[in-house]
Amino acid sequence: MKTLNQLLASLAVVVSMSTVASVENVGTYNLILKNDLNTSSDIEGRIMIGGNIDMAGKSLDVASRIAADPVVDAVTVVGNITANDVKTQNGNIVYGGSAGSTNLILNGSGAVVQQSQSVLQNQFDAIYQSVIDDSNYYKSLTANGTFNTSDMNNLKFESTSSDDLLVFNINGSDLLNGSFSFGFTPTVPIIINVAGTGALSINAKAFGNFTKQVASLVLWNFYDYTSIGFNGDGWNGSVLAPNADITSGTGSLDGGFAALSYTGTVELHNQLFTYVPPGNTSGEEVPAPPVFFLLFGGLIATLALKRRK
Template identity: 90%
Template sequence: MYFMWLFFWFDLCLDRGKNGTGYRTLKRFNQLIASLAVCVSMSAVASVENVGTYNLILKNDLNTSSDIEGRIMIGGNIDMAGKSLDVASRIAADPVVDAVTVVGDITANDVKTQNGNIVYGGNIGSTNLILNGSGSVSQQSQSTLQNQFDAIYQSVIDDSNYYKTLAANGTFNTSDMNNLKFESTSSDDLLVFNINGTDLLNGSFSFGFTPTVPIIINVAGTGALNLNSKAFGNFTKQVASLVLWNFFDYTSIGFNGDGWNGSVLAPNADITSGTGSLDGGFAALSYTGTVELHNQLFTYEPPGETPGVDVPAPPVFFLLFGGLIATMALRRRS
């Protein structure tokens, strides 16, 4: 394919015609290729998948005894000896994005996908890998999987850092611990709340309005945060896909209340959970829990990002080098 470009340039060089028509055509064509090269180089930095694609993204290990309804991307190991993991019961099989991707080892009684592929890079020992729907099981290069994971996790970090800089257009009313309220009269197409983690330690929270647009909740604080608060009223599972919690600096988060609604970015934190269900995509260092993760994903993309998988494009080298060869050939005939 790349050589076809070179032949085309040579043909332009040889067919100069009257008054240097071929030269002017070649000049315009090289200008077009220069622009195309810029576009190709820009496409290489397009956003990759994030919490809008995966139910769970972990830099390190996973240890759970409950189902995960969507896809998982694990940078470390599935470390759950004597336990079983059921994944992807609420998604359709995807030929591009695998249901289970594990860079490291898998240690469990079995890992089962209802839809989609299982891909791993390390050892599986005596773990049974089971496909209940369409899909395949394969071992791939750990370095390849690690590169794929690193790009995805960098997207998690970048998104978290971006969201925490946004100015709030809503407030969090903490006057009544049993009726904590997220309130806003903004008509913007993105609502932002900047709150403190200590405001969420106990009590119940809801919205003082009906959510219809994406909502970012930046939660400031450091160290460990053990949450016993819970959603109520109109902060339901049905609106979970509109909400993203950004715990940008915490290093440990425990979800101990009656479940949690909304996706979570916590790129520096180990997460634990013990009661209820977790409705949303999670991205963190590690996860240890006993509750189901429901596939209620947050799909808003920050400005300038492009969701989905990047399609490989011709390297810029071939585009620029081809133009150089054609120009040299023209000068040689002049």
């Protein structure tokens, strides 16, 4: 039985690694937080909060840039809502804990719904696990581009690849200062894996053709950092930072963000990363590696032997 359990565990790992769900996390939500949200600015898209909205004395305006039809959950909070008011321009406000004296305001279609915390927790856990899985998957990809750091005032992402996904592997220390741009015209999705641990204070700024207009093509993967401060003039591109608390104070954040928590004073713009591997649709598995079939065959053989006994 121990061998069988080990085989099943290995099989589960392989299957989980064969799925890319970015379109369902930072391709759907403007902000996904495992813990708490504390901001004083608007969020244009949908939010999914695993902890609390902890904004005493402040107001939150959400979902001005999502469609009115169909009606979706614009605000989902597993825990409590503490604020002067939370307002949606479109969509529902759904929470599992207490809203206390917070004014919950619907400016468009939608409803206010208090739902079982366990149901919301399960929903959140599935989404956040997809964030972790995607982060692990993307960091394993082989780079087909380089980051030219010879001139700190003109940092360049460079690639001559014709692939349908560009991958860059860089160090967080490369983003401490300076300005960065693309040495090509972005036309396909781009993954930027950022290596490093601990705290990262980003003062580097996008310039040139690294504009808000290409933000929906870019995903930054800060896979090991535990704290990230976006201190430059805003940020272009979605962010996976499943182990990090993030802060910001200037410009705007243009992309879908997934992290432990967020504290900031800037707007989040609904420029989402909706990459789906070619030949696949949302929620489908990408082709599994050959070891999957070996493990599956071993599982079948093990079960057959046990039945004989």
